[in-house]
Each structure stands twice: as C-alpha cells, then as structure tokens.
Amino acid sequence: xxxxxxxxxxxxxxxxxxxxxxxxxxxxxxxxxxxxxxxxxxxxxxxxxxxxxxxxxxxxxxxxxxxxxxxxxxxxxxxxxxxxxxxx
Amino acid sequence: xxxxxxxxxxxxxxxxxxxxxxxxxxxxxxxxxxxxxxxxxxxxxxxxxxxxxxxxxxxxxxxxxxxxxxxxxxxxxxxxxxxxxxxxxxxxxxxxxxxxxxxxxxxxxxxxxx
Numbered sequence: 001x002x003x004x005x006x007x008x009x010x011x012x013x014x015x016x017x018x019x020x021x022x023x024x025x026x027x028x029x030x031x032x033x034x035x036x037x038x039x040x041x042x043x044x045x046x047x048x049x050x051x052x053x054x055x056x057x058x059x060x061x062x063x064x065x066x067x068x069x070x071x072x073x074x075x076x077x078x079x080x081x082x083x084x085x086x087x088x
Numbered sequence: 089x090x091x092x093x094x095x096x097x098x099x100x101x102x103x104x105x106x107x108x109x110x111x112x113x114x115x116x117x118x119x120x121x122x123x124x125x126x127x128x129x130x131x132x133x134x135x136x137x138x139x140x141x142x143x144x145x146x147x148x149x150x151x152x153x154x155x156x157x158x159x160x161x162x163x164x165x166x167x168x169x170x171x172x173x174x175x176x177x178x179x180x181x182x183x184x185x186x187x188x189x190x191x192x193x194x195x196x197x198x199x200x201x202x
Contacts, residue, residue: 011102012102014106021113028180030118030171034121041164044133044136048133048137048140057152060137060156063137064159068159074171078167081175
C-alpha cells in the first residue's frame, strides 16, 4: 500500500508541475485561469490521497472547500474577462 | 480485496489527473485544453474521492466524499462553459486545424446590445 501512495503522490506532483508550466507560459489570461483551475482540482485530489494515507478525514472537508473556492474563482474570472470585452 | 480496490481507484485517479495535466500542456488551443482539464480532471478527482470513500467505514465521511464527487461533476461543466464563452467573445484564437467556426463573422461585429 505504501508504494501506491508514493506513486500517486509522484504522479500528482508531476501533474501540478506540468500545469505550472502552462500557468507560466500560457499565452493569454484565459489559459492561465484554466491552469489555475486545474491546479486547484489537482490539490483536491492530493488532499483525498492524503486523507486515505494518514486516516485524517478532516482533510476531506478541506478538499471540498478548496473545490468550492476554485469554482467561485473560475466564475469570477469568467465574469471579469466578459466585462473587459464589453468595455472595448 | 478492499485494499486492492482502493489502490486501483487511487492509481487510476492519479493517472487521469496526469493525463489532464499533459493535455493542458500539449493541446494546441484553449478550447481543447479546457476539454482535457474539465473531463479528465473531473474523472480523476472523482476516482480519488471514491478511493477515500471506500477507505473509510464512517458513514459521514462516505457521505462527504460523495457530496464532493457530485459537486465536482456539477461544477466542472459550468465553469468550463463560463470560461469558454468569455474566451470566445474575447476572440481567443482557435487552433489551425479547426475545420469550421460558424460564429466567426458574428463575433467580429461590434456589439450593440452591450
């Protein structure tokens, strides 16, 4: 079981690293918003894995809150981009 | 048996999340990137949370996991749609391989019902 946790963590950290590259190079703001959203979802996955590994189920509450925050953030960015467009 | 099932859920979930991350780096335009991030990542996080639900014997934890899964399945398409619509209005470029863009004329026009 320990090997499984190590593999899962390595894959998720690798995924966050790859997403970070898109966050840095992303040609426009929208690309960066998408990368940030994916990063938050990856964090939620990591929290779920940690909850299984440590048996600390309070981490699942943290995961839900991160998910809600990520969704509100994405929606807010979408509205912001929309509004910028309207002003032109 | 249960351990095996949990390990399968966690590993396949992490695999799908890695696929989503690779997709967001490699795909050519924003719309395809969103396709990777909204579908593969949702499946990945759902599998990881299912693993956490299987691990626990406490009913409250299982309910919380399923609430989180339902939440992600409900919000991922909504968020992706909001972002795509904003990006399309903002004239985010499409990939060169795109075959048809039926609103191309419409979105170039100045808006009158601002």
